[in-house]
Amino acid sequence: MARSRPVAVVTGASSGIGKAAALALVGAGFQVIGTSRDAARIAPVAGVTFVDLDVTSDESVDAVVRQVIAQYGRIDVLVNNAGVGANGAAEEFSAGRAQAVFDVNVFGLMRMTRAVLPHMRAQHSGRIVNVSSVGGFVPNPFMAVYVSTKHAVEGYSESLDHEVREHGVRVLRVQPGPVNTPFDANQVQADAPLAIYAHRRRVFEDVMRESMRGGEDPAAVAKVIAAAATDAKPKPRYLAGSTAGRVAVLRRIAPARTFDKGVRRLNRMTG
Secondary structure (H helix, E strand, O other): OOOOOOEEEEOOOOOHHHHHHHHHHHHOOOEEEEEEOOHHHOOOEOOEEEEEOOOOOHHHHHHHHHHHHHHHOOOOEEEEOOOOOEEOOHHHOOHHHHHHHHHHHHHHHHHHHHHHHHHHHHHOOEEEEEEOOHHHOOOOOOOHHHHHHHHHHHHHHHHHHHHHHHHOEEEEEEEEOOEOOHHHHHOEEOOOOOHHHHHHHHHHHHHHHHHHHOOEOHHHHHHHHHHHHHOOOOOOEEEEOHHHHHHHHHHHHOOHHHHHHHHHHHOOOOO
């Protein structure tokens, strides 16, 4: 009897990288369940079943994982893609506003991971692919809260991978550079803006828009996610796109002072 198709769950699959990843996994032979806060508003996508999910809710996460297991009997791949950006100087974010960003980008990912791990361990196989960012290993002024969430994802993912590998499960990171999506238009804004940062923040927003519009096609990142999900010998991390590759090389080989100056120059900062 032929084995049924492997099952993949992709969070934040309504648009951008998540939607492209869902399509790429369909093309790779997966039965794909895509999640969104409001699945009813998503146009049908061939091969993808959409369900409602709020990654900030334990109850929502547990219900979706139970639903998938009940219907398909297994989860072979989880792509933790759901996330939000955060725009503003670190000083302009209250602790509460920063916590809201962490609740999606970090704790949402942790909730999903904890919910699927028992099933993956029981079947002694599975891949968890966490969509990180070049911001997970380089600084980005006026994105300190967002960047700190991605640093957290990096540390969590790499550490967890060592914990679960002996149980047949791998935890992998995909690190895109700028991607041509509306990400910059849907960021969480600082809730305590200060006049002292206003000009520099506007400059950053211009740099960000230019970077995103010139960024990678989401399909290119999705191809890397599919590779992480299917490679016979997976790598702990996958750089996605030419910018990510260049930045990773520079971070590794450039003197710290030189790299620091490059960050400031890229962001049109003086001093």
